[in-house]
Amino acid sequence: MSQSQSDNIEINSSNAPNLSRNVEDSNDNEVEEISLSTLKDKKGKKVSTAWDHFTKVTINGEKKAKCMHCNAILEAKYTSGTTSLNRHVKSCFSRSQPKIQEALQGSLKVLKREDGSCDIGFDSFDPKFLRSLIARMVVMHELPLKFVEYKGFREVMAHTNPVVKPMSRNTLKSEISKLYHIEKIKTLHMLEKNQGRVAITTDLWTASNQKKGYMVVTAHFIDNSWKLHSRILRFIYVPSPHTAEALSNELVQCLLDWNVDRKLSSMTLDNCSTNDAMVEKLLLRFDLGTLISNGKFFHMRCTAHILNLVVRDGLKVIENGVGKIRESVSYWTQTPKRFESFELAARQLKINCKKRLKLDCPTRWNSTYAMLDVALMYKSVFSRLQQHESQYKSLPSDNEWDLAATMVEHLKSFYMLTEMFSGTKYPTANLFFPLICKMKMSINGWRTSDNLAIRIMADKMVDKFEKYWNEIHPMLVVAVVLDPRYKMLLIDFYFPKIYGDTADEHIERAHKLCHDLVKEYEMKAMVLSDRQDVGLDDVPLESSSNPNKYWDVDEFETFRSRNKRVKVTKSELDRYLDDELLDTIPNFDILAFWKMHTGQYPILGELAKDILAIPVSTVASESAFSTEGRFLSPHRSRLHPNTLESLMCAQNWIWASSRGGVPENEIFAREELISDDDDDDGAQSSSCLT
Numbered sequence: 044m045s046q047s048q049s050d051n052i053e054i055n056s057s058n059a060p061n062l063s064r065n066v067e068d069s070n071d072n073e074v075e076e077i078s079l080s081t082l083k084d085k086k087g088k089k090v091s092t093a094w095d096h097f098t099k100v101t102i103n104g105e106k107k108a109k110c111m112h113c114n115a116i117l118e119a120k121y122t123s124g125t126t127s128l129n130r131h132v133k134s135c136f137s138r139s140q141p142k143i144q145e146a147l148q149g150s151l152k153v154l155k156r157e158d159g160s161c162d163i164g165f166d167s168f169d170p171k172f173l174r175s176l177i178a179r180m181v182v183m184h185e186l187p188l189k190f191v192e193y194k195g196f197r198e199v200m201a202h203t204n205p206v207v208k209p210m211s212r213n214t215l216k217s218e219i220s221k222l223y224h225i226e227k228i229k230t231l232h233m234l235e236k237n238q239g240r241v242a243i244t245t246d247l248w249t250a251s252n253q254k255k256g257y258m259v260v261t262a263h264f265i266d267n268s269w270k271l272h273s274r275i276l277r278f279i280y281v282p283s284p285h286t287a288e289a290l291s292n293e294l295v296q297c298l299l300d301w302n303v304d305r306k307l308s309s310m311t312l313d314n315c316s317t318n319d320a321m322v323e324k325l326l327l328r329f330d331l332g333t334l335i336s337n338g339k340f341f342h343m344r345c346t347a348h349i350l351n352l353v354v355r356d357g358l359k360v361i362e363n364g365v366g367k368i369r370e371s372v373s374y375w376t377q378t379p380k381r382f383e384s385f386e387l388a389a390r391q392l393k394i395n396c397k398k399r400l401k402l403d404c405p406t407r408w409n410s411t412y413a414m415l416d417v418a419l420m421y422k423s424v425f426s427r428l429q430q431h432e433s434q435y436k437s438l439p440s441d442n443e444w445d446l447a448a449t450m451v452e453h454l455k456s457f458y459m460l461t462e463m464f465s466g467t468k469y470p471t472a473n474l475f476f477p478l479i480c481k482m483k484m485s486i487n488g489w490r491t492s493d494n495l496a497i498r499i500m501a502d503k504m505v506d507k508f509e510k511y512w513n514e515i516h517p518m519l520v521v522a523v524v525l526d527p528r529y530k531m532l533l534i535d536f537y538f539p540k541i542y543g544d545t546a547d548e549h550i551e552r553a554h555k556l557c558h559d560l561v562k563e564y565e566m567k568a569m570v571l572s573d574r575q576d577v578g579l580d581d582v583p584l585e586s587s588s589n590p591n592k593y594w595d596v597d598e599f600e601t602f603r604s605r606n607k608r609v610k611v612t613k614s615e616l617d618r619y620l621d622d623e624l625l626d627t628i629p630n631f632d633i634l635a636f637w638k639m640h641t642g643q644y645p646i647l648g649e650l651a652k653d654i655l656a657i658p659v660s661t662v663a664s665e666s667a668f669s670t671e672g673r674f675l676s677p678h679r680s681r682l683h684p685n686t687l688e689s690l691m692c693a694q695n696w697i698w699a700s701s702r703g704g705v706p707e708n709e710i711f712a713r714e715e716l717i718s719d720d721d722d723d724d725g726a727q728s729s730s731c732l733t
Contacts, residue, residue, distance in 0.1 A: 091125040091128070093125040093129045093132055094125075094128075096110060096111050096112065096128075096135075097110060097111065097119075105118070106118075106119050107119055110131065112135050113135055115131065115135075170207065170208065173207065174210060174218050175218055175221070177191060177210060177215070177218070178218035178219045178221075179222060179697065181215065182222060182690055182693045182694050182697065183694060183697055183698065185690075185694070188212045188215050188216065188686075189212055191209075191212065191214075191215050192209075192210075192211060192212060197209050216686060219686070219689050219690065220689055222689075222693055223689035223692060226696040226697060227692070227696070229696070230274050230696050231302075233266070233274075234262065234264070234274075234302070234303060235302065236266075236267070237264055237266050237267065238267055239264055239266075239306075239649065239652040239653050239656070240264070240306050240307060240308035240335070240652075240656070241303045241306055241307055241308065241656075242264065242307075242309050242310070242311065242343075242653075242656050242657045242658060243260060243261070243262060243263075243303075243307060243309070243310045243311070244260075244261045244310070244311045244312075244658050244660075244661045245259065245260045245261065245294065245312060245661070246258070246259060246312075246313060246661045247285060247290070255280060255684070256280070256281045256282070256285050257278060257280055257281065257684075257687075258277075258278075258279045258281050258293060258294075259275060259277070259691075260276045260277045260279070260294065260297050260298075261273060261274065261275050261276065262274050262276050262301070262303065263656050263657070263658050264656050265634065265653075265655060265656045268638075269634045269635070269637060269652070270634070271471065271634065271655075271656060272699065273699065274695065274699060275691065275692050275695040275696070276297055276301050276692075277293075277297045277688065277692070278687065278688040278692055279297065279688070280684035280688070281293055285317070286317070287317050287318075287320035287321040287323075287324060288324065290317070290321050291321045291325050291328070294321070294325065295325065295328055304333075305333045307329070307333070307334060307341070308334075308335055308653045308654070308657055309335070309341055309342070309343045309518065309657045310322065310325070310342060310343065311343040311344070311345055311660065311661055312342065312343070312344065312345060312661065313344075313348045313661055314344050314345060314349055314352065314511070319342075326338050335560070335653070336559070336560070343518065343657060343658075343659070345659070345661045346475065346479070346659045346660050347659075347660035347661070348660070349507075349508075349511045350457065350460065350461055350482075351406075351407065351408050351409070351461070352507055353504050353507045353508050354408040354412075354457055354504065355406075356504055356506075357454075357500040357501070357504040358408060358411065358450070358500075359503065360450075360496050360499050360500040360503070361443070361446050361450055361500075364443030364444075364446055364447050365411065365415065365447065367437050367438070367439040367443060368415060368439055368443075368447060369402070369403065369405075369414065370437035371425055371435075371437050371438065371439065372400050372401070372402050372403075372418055373402055374435055374437065375400060375425075375428070375435075376400050376401075376402060382400075384428065384432075385400070385421075385428065388427050388428050389421060389424045391427075392424060392427060394420070394421065394423070394424060396417075396420045396421065398417045398420065399417070400414075400417060400418065400421070401414060401417065408461075409458055409461045409462070412451065412454055412457075412458045413458075415447050415450070415451050416451050418447075419444070419447065419448055419451065422444055425438055425439075426438065449496070450496075450497075450500070453485075453489065453500075456481070456482070456485060457482065457485075460478050460482060463478070471522070471633055471634070471655040471656070472518065472519060472522035472654060472655055472657050472658070472659055473522040473525060473529075473633055473655060475519055475522075475659050476516065476519040476520060476522065476523040476533070477523070477529075477533060477537070479516065480541060482508075483508060483512070483541055484537075484540055484541065486501050486504050486505050486508060487501075487541075489501035489504075490502060490505065517556060518657055519659070520534060520553045520556065520557075521556060521557055521560060521650075521654050522654050522657070524553075524557050524620075525633075525637075525647065525650065525651045525654060525655065527622075527625045527633075527636055528624060528626070528627045528628075528631060529624070529627075530619075530620055530624060531550075531553075531554065531620055532624065534550055535550060538550050538553075557616060558616060560650060561615065561616045561646055561647065561650065564646050564649055564650050565615075565646050568649070615644055615645075615646050615647055616647065619644055619647055633651075633655065634655070637652070637655075
C-alpha cells in the first residue's frame with residue numbers, strides 16, 4: 044500500500060453503530076486535530092467530497108473523523124472508502140438545518156423543467172399569507188382568538204421559522220375580518236351568477252351566556268351545475284324587543300344587501316304568531332310580481348316544528364306516566380354514585396344494553412321518545428332498585444310501563460321521520476311528501492285502535508295535523524310531481540286514502556296547481572326572451588331575389604288560411620307526465636336527472652331548480668347555534684357581535700366551498716372552546732361587518 048493511500052481515512056462499517064459519539068464524551072483524552080489540507084493525494088486534490096464536512100482527529104492514538112456540523116466522531120483508518128461518511132453527511136440534521144430554515148422562509152411550489160419533469164422549489168416567504176392561514180385555521184376549527192398568544196403555539200412557530208413575528212388577538216381579529224370579506228365576495232358572486240331562485244330559512248336564538256338575541260339567515264339554492272347549496276347570509280344581533288317589525292326590518296335589509304330580494308322562492312319559518320306577523324310585513328315590502336304565484340306560497344311552515352307540535356299533543360295522553368319515567372331517569376342520573384348503583388344492578392340482572400339513560404327536553408318530543416325507548420330496556424332495573432333504595436319513590440306502575448311501550452311502538456315511524464327532518468345534509472323537497480302522507484294515514488289508522496289511550500292520542504294529533512296540512516303540502520305536491528319516479532301517480536295513490544270521497548277534487552286541484560306554475564314560468568321565459576331580442580332589427584330587408592313582388596300572394600294566403608290544419612300540441616308538463624316512470628331505485632339523484640333532461644324540458648327544469656331547493660324545515664338555520672355541541676361558549680361570551688358574525692359566517696362559507704355544496708355540521712369542532720378573554724364588547728370594532 045502506497046503512502047498516499049495510507050493517508051486516506053477508512054471506516055470500519057461493521058462497527059459503525061457504535062462509533063458515533065461526541066467529542067465532549069472523550070474524557071479529556073488527547074485530541075489531535077489535523078487540517079483538511081493534509082488529506083490530499085499526490086496531485087494535490089481531495090480524495091472525496093465527504094471530507095468537505097469532516098476533519099481528521101486522533102483520539103487516544105486512534106485515527107478518527109470529526110463532523111464539522113454536529114461534532115460526531117466516526118472511525119477512520121485512512122484506507123479507501125467513504126461510504127459511511129457520505130451516509131452521515133446526508134442524514135446530519137445540523138447540516139440540513141440551514142437549508143430547512145431557508146426552505147421555511149419560502150412558499151412551496153411545483154417547478155416544471157424543460158423535459159416535462161417536475162421539481163419542488165420555493166418562493167420568497169410571505170408573512171401576510173401565513174397570517175391569513177392562521178386566521179383560516181382559527182375560523183374553521185372554532186379556536187379561541189387567544190390561541191395565537193399561547194406560549195406553546197408561539198414556541199412551535201418560532202421553532203418552525205424564527206423570522207415569523209408573533210401575532211396578537213387584535214391582529215388575528217383584523218385577519219378574520221379580511222377573510223370574512225373575501226369569502227363574502229365569493230359567496231355574493233356565486234349568488235349573482237345563479238339564475239334560479241333562492242329559498243330562505245331563518246331562526247331566532249337567545250344566547251344564554253350573553254343574554255342577547257341573534258337571528259341567522261340561511262340561503263338555499265341549486266346552482267347552474269345542479270348542485271344544492273346552503274349558505275349563511277347573516278348572523279345578526281337583534282336588540283330586544285324581538286317584535287315582528289324589528290325582525291322584518293333586519294331581514295329586509297339582509298336580503299337587499301345580498302341582492303336576493305327579487306329572486307326569492309319561499310321563506311321557511313317556525314310556527315309562531317311573531318313569524319306570521321313578520322311574513323305579512325315582508326310581503327308588503329316586496330314586489331309580489333317577483334314571487335312565485337304572487338307570494339301565495341311564500342310562507343313555508345317548518346314541518347319538523349309542526350311534527351313536534353302534533354306528537355307533543357298526542358303524548359299528553361300519557362303525561363303522568365311519562366312524568367314518572369322522567370323522574371326515575373333524573374333520580375338515577377343525578378349523581379355518579381346513583382348511576383354506578385344503576386349500572387351495577389343492570390349487570391346483576393345480566394342486561395347487556397350499551398345505551399345510557401338520558402334525561403329528555405320536554406319541549407322536544409323526539410328526545411322524550413329516546414328517553415322512553417332507553418328506559419323501557421331497564422324496566423326491571425328500576426323495579427329492583429326500588430326495593431333497595433328507600434328514597435326512590437317515582438317507580439311507574441305496570442300499566443304506565445305498558446302504555447309507554449305502546450306509545451313508543453306507534454311513534455317509532457314518527458321518530459325516524461323527525462331524524463330525517465333534522466338531518467345535517469337535508470334532502471331535496473321531493474322526498475318528504477310520501478312520508479307526510481304515511482304519517483297522516485298512520486294517525487287515521489290509530490283512531491280505530493282497540494286501545495282507548497291510542498284513540499285519544501290519535502284524535503289530538505289529527506286536530507293539530509289538519510290545522511297545518513293544507514299549508515304544508517302544496518309545494519311538496521309540486522316537488523313530488525317533478526320526481527320522475529312518482530309524478531302524479533303517487534298523488535293518485537295517497538289522496539284517496541287520505542281524503543276518501545273528496546279525493547278527486549284534491550287531485551284535480553294538485554293537477555291545476557302544477558299547470559298554473561308551468562304556465563307562469565312559460566310567461567317568465569317569454570318575457571326574458573323578448574328582453575333579449577330588444578335592439579334587433581326585425582324588419583325584413585328587400586331583396587331583388589324575393590319572388591313575392593313578382594306575383595300576387597293574397598289569394599294563396601286566403602286559401603291557406605281556409606285549409607289550415609289544426610295541430611294539437613301537448614304542453615311540456617303533459618309530455619313529461621306521459622313519459623314512463625323511472626324505477627323507484629334507492630339513492631336516486633333527482634338533480635342529476637334534471638341536469639340531463641333540462642334540454643328536453645327547459646321550463647320544467649327551471650321550475651324544478653326552484654322547487655327542489657326549498658327546505659321543508661328550519662333545521663339548516665338552527666344548526667348554526669342550537670344543535671348538539673353548537674353553542675356560544677361562556678368563554679366567548681364577551682365577543683363583539685360583529686366579530687361573532689364574521690366567525691360564524693366565514694366558517695360556514697369556507698366549509699361549504701371546500702365540500703362543494705351543503706356543509707356538513709359534523710365537520711365543526713365539538714370540543715369545548717378554551718378560554719377567550721376577548722373583551723371588545725363595548726369597543727367600536729374596526730371591522731364593522733355588514
